[in-house]
Amino acid sequence: MSLSSALNIAQSSLRNTARQTSVVSRNVLEASNPDYSRRMAVTTASPGARSVEIQRAANEQLFRQNLAALSAFNGQSTLFNGMERLNLMVNGVDNSTSPATAIGKLQEALQLYSASPSNKNLAENTLDAARQVVRTLNDGTTAIQSFRTAADQEIGTAVNELNDLLSQLETANNAVVTGTRTGKDTSDVLDQRDAIVKKIAEYVPVSTYTRADNDLVVLTKDGSMLFETVPRKVSFTPSGVYAPGTTGSKVYIDGVPVALGTGGNTDASGRLAGMIQLRDGVTTTMQSQLDEVARGLITAFSETSPGGVLPNQTGLFTWSGGPAVPAAGTLVTGLAGQIRLNPALDSAQGGNPELLRDGGANGAGYVHNTGNNAAYSSLLIGYGERLDAPMTFDPAAGLESSSTLGDYATSSIGWFDGLRKSASSAADSKEALAVRTAEALSNETGVNIDQEMSLLLDLEHSYEASSRLIRAVDEMFAALLGAVR
């Protein structure tokens, strides 16, 4: 061994240390980037020289777990947040604008009116309460349908973003594959690719596997192909404006439709499935319950003719199919949007509210108070009793098929809040899982600055030692050359 070879080794050690220091500094720089995986500069003894190889911390298992948790959390939180918005839009704060509350107020007004039927103000008061009921139903329908329209647009945006992410994935994956083939350091592109997969997992649940040359294949949970060498098409045609009964178009991933999730603790995973469940599941059921409430109201307030000579016709409330009363026990889609006050009774439309007391919104054949007596209360009491009598409802609306109208309206709130409760607790637990798996993954693959600092100390020492060596060799050479001179 010569002095010059000692110098060479010391120089290579300096180079290695510099390389390792650059890794440390890169690690410190990216310490707060959740998508960054820690690099380790590992010195390897390759034949001839000791060199530094850069490894990337990774944990496939934890990564997959985190992907699943991310999808589940995103699906659940999309559903829950949507339901919170729906709740406020349709039922209001503390259910104050719910049809159930409005019906209660109508019953109260009706009771007060039946106690002094000659009081025209109370007739107006009852009409006003009825107007509120109509408004809650109409507004509820509008809110639900505009919610569906918005959800449809969001799905459209999400599908575009997903397609965009998939094409980004193609670029990243190609870089990884070429990098691996040519033996370059692929850490950065791998980070990028993982970050993109995480983002995709927010939209749809994915499972991944890697093939030769680190080539990634991405499938959805139910097996349709999302990405294999090239991105597969996610297609969706927005339906524009929604009306009750509009069927939303499906989202196709590689030709397979995304399934509709069920339940409050939903099996829908990923934001897309969550939005589809909101658009096609929760809202349509809610709409049909409103429709059934509307049908119940029209039926309860329908006019009879004395002696039942003529068929029953719509009274206080009517609809686009009026004056016929909707068929009993059968859901009429969109009825809650069509229900309105009968113009014959509505003073704002030139009607006479006292027809509620006397009957006759449908002509003289329906007048009960033939003596035109001011304190005639039988019809009013009769309406009150009909509201308290059990009615038949269509089981298609997802609630009990026989109950009083008021109970039916509150059951609808109960149904919704039951869903909301399980959605809320599921969102909490799925959020916790997503946070925990992210934490575990980060612990496995993230950067600890303290560790990097202590590594830096080591590096400083080795750097110092190497430079000391160089100086020693230099001094030795100097001594040697001095002796020669």
Added chain:
Amino acid sequence: MKTTLVSTLSSSQSLRYSTMRTQVDLVKAQKERDTGKVFDSGIALGARTAQTVTFARDVERLNGIVDSNGIVSARLKATQDSLTSMTGIAEQLLGVLTANASGDAAPSVTRDAGKSALAALTSVLNTPFNGEYIFAGINTDVKPIDAFASGSPAKTAFDTAFQTHFGFSQSDPQAASISAADMETFITTALEPQFLGSGWQANWSSATDQTIVSRIALNETASTSVSGNNDAIRKLAMAAASIGDLFDANLSEAGRNALVNQMVGVVGEAIASLAALQSETGVVEQRVDAASDRIKVQADLFERLIIDTEGVDPYEAASRVSDLLSQLETSYAITARIQQLSLLRFLG
């Protein structure tokens, strides 16, 4: 080399996450402490929310019925008062008639007593209460009784009945020749149909026999007014009208005596019927009060149930708030400590 690692990111983020969760919980706990109710009843109760919404609505409805029963009670009270004053009128008239039968008073005094009794009766029956004529049956926007004045259908019908029966009018001198028997026949064949028969509704009353029906509880209705067509009122009106109109110096003494004797009986019957009517009204009043009391108990029960389901224990809520506060403080303290805990501080 493989070591257990805690990444800097996850250690700071888990701190942030737990602090944030505590803050969210704190907001909820504070609201629960302030309102005494769960933060979001829908989320806390789930499907059971239906129950509390039903209870809350039923409480309001029941209170609504209590309110409307208030209106009904007031009407019944007014009816009761009016019946009392009618009894007073009847008794006064009876007093005058009895005095006359004992021969003490001048005919004009008796006649005026009849007239004033009829006027008082008409005024009582026609007094509106809360915008309604309470004795009008259900035809409450029309005065139930026409005034007995010349030209009115009642007076005309009365005069015609007299004319038809006797062939001359009340003021005709021939009236002095009417015998007791004649008068009695007149009363039974001509006068009674005018009041107790179909003549009453044709000429006197626009009230209906049907009375106001009210729903006094969720499934209980009651007839809550008295019609002016009641027999007691008809009889009193008959006595007062016939005395006030016929009891004249023009009429023979025998006729007058026969009239008084008949009418004493009629007024007596009216007083008895009025008493019965008063007690019937009292029974209805009691039913309404009892219904209101029952409903209030029910509403209280529902309110308690609402508190049971939606309410939170205030002590528990308060202690949770203080727990969360101390937890949050600890968490802040730890965050500050951990953020200081860095190797960097010792290097250099």
